[in-house]
Amino acid sequence: MILFAVAIYWHLPLMLLVISLVYSATRHEEWDEILIEAFRWGIRMFGFMLLVGVVLFAVSWLI
Amino acid sequence: MSSAPNANPSPPPHEPSALAAVLSYLIPGLGQIYQGRYGKGALFMISLLGMFLLGQAMGQWQNVYLPDMRHQPGGRSIVSALVQRWHYGGQFWIGVAAWPALWQFYEMKVPDKEAQPFWHHFQKAPDETDVNNFLRNSDKTPDLGWVYTVIAGMLNILVIYDAYAGPMFLPGMRPGAKTSLAPKKEMAKEGVA
Numbered sequence: 141m142i143l144f145a146v147a148i149y150w151h152l153p154l155m156l157l158v159i160s161l162v163y164s165a166t167r168h169e170e171w172d173e174i175l176i177e178a179f180r181w182g183i184r185m186f187g188f189m190l191l192v193g194v195v196l197f198a199v200s201w202l203i
Numbered sequence: 204m205s206s207a208p209n210a211n212p213s214p215p216p217h218e219p220s221a222l223a224a225v226l227s228y229l230i231p232g233l234g235q236i237y238q239g240r241y242g243k244g245a246l247f248m249i250s251l252l253g254m255f256l257l258g259q260a261m262g263q264w265q266n267v268y269l270p271d272m273r274h275q276p277g278g279r280s281i282v283s284a285l286v287q288r289w290h291y292g293g294q295f296w297i298g299v300a301a302w303p304a305l306w307q308f309y310e311m312k313v314p315d316k317e318a319q320p321f322w323h324h325f326q327k328a329p330d331e332t333d334v335n336n337f338l339r340n341s342d343k344t345p346d347l348g349w350v351y352t353v354i355a356g357m358l359n360i361l362v363i364y365d366a367y368a369g370p371m372f373l374p375g376m377r378p379g380a381k382t383s384l385a386p387k388k389e390m391a392k393e394g395v396a
Contacts, residue, residue, distance in 0.1 A: 151257075159354065162247060163358070
């Protein structure tokens with residue numbers, strides 16, 4: 141519910157998509173390789189951001 | 204002496220191109236389009252310019268600028284301006300899209316304030332009190348906005364390098380494989396165009 145209430149977080153998937161696609165396209169030339177690499181980087185960045193979000197939520201819940 | 208036939212030959216290495224790098228600096232992806240890599244060029248152009256413009260819009264077009272140094276001791280120095288506003292050091296790499304800030308910094312001719320107020324103030328250093336009031340009365344969207352503009356600029360450095368030297372891995376090469384760069388080096392040594 142908190143995520144739905146705070147609109148700025150809806151910009152983050154866009155940032156993930158652009159960064160992972162552009163970064164992968166500078167590493168590869170073929171589209172299938174670009175998309176596979178972009179998907180991998182997208183998952184990694186999403187996991188990292190999720191981890192940071194969980195830690196911040198836990199800290200705010202404990203304090 | 205001919206070498207053994209290779210069933211899956213590696214593609215030729217990318218020829219370094221300074222012109223393509225300059226074009227990709229000016230407009231993201233333009234160097235790749237010049238090289239005939241239209242898909243990647245369009246991807247870079249739409250993604251990075253879109254991200255840069257979205258970031259500016261999120262900050263109500265007040266987050267790409269160099270500070271007004273007229274009243275600072277030491278005069279109008281670009282270095283001291285960058286020390287005060289380091290964000291521009293990242294935004295600069297998006298190319299022409301960030302040049303109006305330099306135009307405004309050096310107080311060159313701009314459209315009339317009454318006729319075209321948007322372009323008159325475009326990438327001009329805003330009044331500090333107005334910016335503080337704006338940030339105080341808004342959510343975190345403007346902060347995310349300048350982050351977008353800086354990320355777009357920094358990503359374009361990778362795009363410039365891609366235009367200059369080609370992708371890190373040629374088709375068929377696996378990232379992390381120990382021999383991944385060997386065919387590229389060998390072919391470059393042999394002078395394969």
